[in-house]
Amino acid sequence: MTLVLMQSPKGGVGTSFLTAQLALHLAARGHDVSALDFTYQDALKLYLGFVPAQEVPDLADSTADALVASGVSLIQGFNVSRRSVFRQRLSRGLDIPFDQSRISIIDISAHDRELLDLLTPYCALHICTLMPDAGSLAVLHRVGGDAPVMSLEKTVFVLNKVDGRQRLSRHSQGFLRDLLGDQLIASVRRDEAVNEALARFESIAKYAPSSAILPDLVEFALAVEARLGLSSDTIGADAAATGGR
Amino acid sequence: MRRDARRLLEKLSRKELRYREFEDAFPDTELWPIFEVILRDERVVGEGVANLPDKRAVPPPVEDHVPPPPAPTPLFERYNAAQAAPKVPPTAAPAKGVDLREFFSRLGDAD
Numbered sequence: 110m111t112l113v114l115m116q117s118p119k120g121g122v123g124t125s126f127l128t129a130q131l132a133l134h135l136a137a138r139g140h141d142v143s144a145l146d147f148t149y150q151d152a153l154k155l156y157l158g159f160v161p162a163q164e165v166p167d168l169a170d171s172t173a174d175a176l177v178a179s180g181v182s183l184i185q186g187f188n189v190s191r192r193s194v195f196r197q198r199l200s201r202g203l204d205i206p207f208d209q210s211r212i213s214i215i216d217i218s219a220h221d222r223e224l225l226d227l228l229t230p231y232c233a234l235h236i237c238t239l240m241p242d243a244g245s246l247a248v249l250h251r252v253g254g255d256a257p258v259m260s261l262e263k264t265v266f267v268l269n270k271v272d273g274r275q276r277l278s279r280h281s282q283g284f285l286r287d288l289l290g291d292q293l294i295a296s297v298r299r300d301e302a303v304n305e306a307l308a309r310f311e312s313i314a315k316y317a318p319s320s321a322i323l324p325d326l327v328e329f330a331l332a333v334e335a336r337l338g339l340s341s342d343t344i345g346a347d348a349a350a351t352g353g354r
Numbered sequence: 355m356r357r358d359a360r361r362l363l364e365k366l367s368r369k370e371l372r373y374r375e376f377e378d379a380f381p382d383t384e385l386w387p388i389f390e391v392i393l394r395d396e397r398v399v400g401e402g403v404a405n406l407p408d409k410r411a412v413p414p415p416v417e418d419h420v421p422p423p424p425a426p427t428p429l430f431e432r433y434n435a436a437q438a439a440p441k442v443p444p445t446a447a448p449a450k451g452v453d454l455r456e457f458f459s460r461l462g463d464a465d
Binding site: 143168171175184243246247249250251253257258259260276277280281284288302305316317318319 | 355356370371384386388389392393395396397398399400401455456
């Protein structure tokens with residue numbers, strides 16, 4: 110498996126949304142993808158087109174069938190992650206034989222730094238979502254833990270809700286581009302249609318097929334794919350009709 | 355699509371919207387104080403870069419009528435150099451596979 114961690118020290122920046130979109134786009138490009146929700150909010154399912162009442166199979170129950178949305182297997186891992194034995198065993202540094210053929214994307218809460226640290230040794234990539242605002246910039250130093258942010262080899266950034274009409278948003282995007290260089294792999298523009306689509310339990314591609322963020326999301330997925338070394342011209346083009354059941 | 359957007363498209367006899375990037379009026383990024391704080395934070399840029407002498411004073415955020423800030427200083431140039439350095443790609447893991455769900459389930463088993 111190829112493990113991708115989605116975690117930001119700043120909550121409310123759209124990490125769950127981007128987790129779902131990344132999973133959907135990679136699945137649309139022919140990859141075998143699982144999305145694991147390790148957050149208390151249990152909101153990842155909404156971005157995959159499921160209603161709040163939908164039960165998501167628990168990671169601890171290996172016999173239950175996964176919930177599948179557009180080729181993405183959705184699993185709830187929050188309960189398992191709360192168990193002390195789970196964290197203890199992860200901290201021991203188990204020798205896991207990874208299989209590159211499957212991509213598992215884990216959505217981790219902003220506050221759960223401990224889980225991020227425990228899973229990082231096993232991951233191929235940690236994607237940190239930021240917004241181009243003061244709130245995200247103020248917590249940038251928290252991304253690296255003990256190491257400087259710019260020295261993190263597994264960590265990349267995606268800028269979400271970029272609004273070119275807003276001065277600070279514009280300047281922050283330019284600043285972060287200069288500061289992070291190749292570590293900033295994608296920018297996704299702000300579009301209220303994301304919120305509206307969510308309220309309808311529809312995919313953004315279906316609800317707003319002309320949304321400016323659709324190509325941004327494709328670029329994001331392609332950048333991740335490249336970082337993972339999984340780019341292939343033979344894989345079918347991204348249908349862009351990603352999202353929803 | 356929102357109704358107001360659809361009506362607008364109908365008036366314009368268009369089927370879809372075209373989005374436009376709003377370019378910054380200034381050629382350079384405005385140096386907001388929070389940017390300066392980040393550039394000097396060792397936890398972000400590392401000790402060596404954070405302690406570089408800064409030749410640029412920290413101006414307050416300028417208003418639209420104020421001329422653009424000066425050209426990038428060596429501080430930014432240093433970042434550009436770092437940006438040009440190739441990053442180490444994610445290392446390929448051993449190929450033998452294991453089911454993720456099975457693995458996590460095993461980890462989460464009660465003692």
